Amino acid sequence: MSCDDGQEENLKELASHLNEKFNELKSNLGNIGENKLLLISSIKVVDEYFDLVKKIESKKNEFNNLSEKFKELKSLVIDYKKDKDNEINKL
Numbered sequence: 001m002s003c004d005d006g007q008e009e010n011l012k013e014l015a016s017h018l019n020e021k022f023n024e025l026k027s028n029l030g031n032i033g034e035n036k037l038l039l040i041s042s043i044k045v046v047d048e049y050f051d052l053v054k055k056i057e058s059k060k061n062e063f064n065n066l067s068e069k070f071k072e073l074k075s076l077v078i079d080y081k082k083d084k085d086n087e088i089n090k091l
Contacts, residue, residue, distance in 0.1 A: 021045055 003011045021041040
């Protein structure tokens, strides 16, 4: 299998991960045929990928919500400081 320059290690890691899934299934299901085992292994890997994509999206939303809350709090602090500065200046 060919890949872009510098991607050899990544390809080896991907192949190793797929091989692990294949061997896990083979030990759990027995030798039901290489094609079936490869198909099920691939589906499991894609399922893991989609789970991670969902988690990343959830974390992005969580980060955006926290960022908005931080901006609101920062604005409140600035307003509070201005009010206190005005009170001090009136004294």
